[in-house]
């Protein structure tokens with residue numbers, strides 16, 4: 001009511017976006033729907049505060065309460081991922097990209113080799129892709145996937161042995177299969193590299209026990225907090241204080257990473273965001289979140305299976321996690337056309353390159369779909385079959401688009417967000 005009066009235009013736009021989210025099927029695997037409690041913390045008066053520094057070591061007065069909030073978020077993060085005191089937790093990074101860059105700054109010198117999964121194969125910009133500063137300041141070494149769209153640990157090992165990177169990043173934005181963190185650790189540690197796991201996409205699955213944890217193996221783990229973890233936008237960096245590689249390099253991981261976030265990359269943390277992260281982490285500690293994480297995977301498997309039944313070709317043949325990639329090559333439509341058609345019908349996905357794509361990233365051969373949001377809405381395997389059919393009818397033009405849009409609205413009305 002207050003916003004409506006103060007700024008009717010922004011109020012109207014927010015309401016339009018709420019309506020759009022409510023009436024469409026959000027299948028972008030990096031998106032989710034946060035609780036009202038998370039939104040309340042995010043929209044709280046904590047945004048009024050400046051707190052440069054860390055708990056007990058602030059550069060501004062008035063931070064006694066903020067300190068408690070930050071410590072609470074750190075402790076909850078430790079509980080969610082079942083970590084001992086040897087893991088240092090930094091919850092101050094604004095988001096995933098600056099968190100990753102801050103880790104590199106802490107551990108690398110300009111020109112050092114940074115090895116990660118190539119972006120068109122499902123990696124991330126910040127894993128050393130040439131368009132990102134991470135591929136410009138550091139020397140990128142990029143691994144890819146085999147012809148079946150799978151990580152090839154022997155090839156990754158060969159590349160690591162040959163290039164001797166300083167950091168190997170394990171983690172992806174478009175990889176539908178389980179990642180073997182032990183294999184990555186063996187490869188990295190044998191060449192004296194740090195294993196950094198960017199678990200952003202699968203953090204919620206790891207918290208729920210629906211994907212193996214990287215913590216027994218990694219030197220550093222980064223994550224965003226807004227994907228499967230279902231919190232506000234933000235990031236967490238975890239540093240393993242027992243890291244042998246760090247000790248060999250005489251680096252105090254915790255100190256180096258904290259310093260890199262502040263004062264090297266950032267000024268004051270976003271305290272409202274930290275509080276919202278703490279709220280989301282408390283939610284992730286509940287038994288219902290465990291169930292949620294497993295349901296995301298069950299739904300993804302059901303959606304993948306149904307899409308395959310309908311004749312779609314999926315990269316790697318299916319999924320073990322929350323996402324899948326449809327290879328549209330034999331349908332004769334591009335990822336962009338598919339994304340646009342689906343959006344018209346009320347199904348929101350993102351176009352994506354597929355491994356060994358011959359098309360451009362702007363108009364690639366695939367689309368990426370995931371189940372975190374629809375699972376939050378309460379949809380189950382039965383609904384995934386309906387969703388698959390709606391995608392099929394849209395892309396193969398089996399029904400007039402207006403009819404599909406109606407069906408999408410009806411389904412969304414049964415599984416309300418707000």
Ligand code: DSN
Nearest residue numbers: 029030096124173174
């Ligand atoms: N943009 C995110 C995603 O969609 O996967 C990664 O940061």
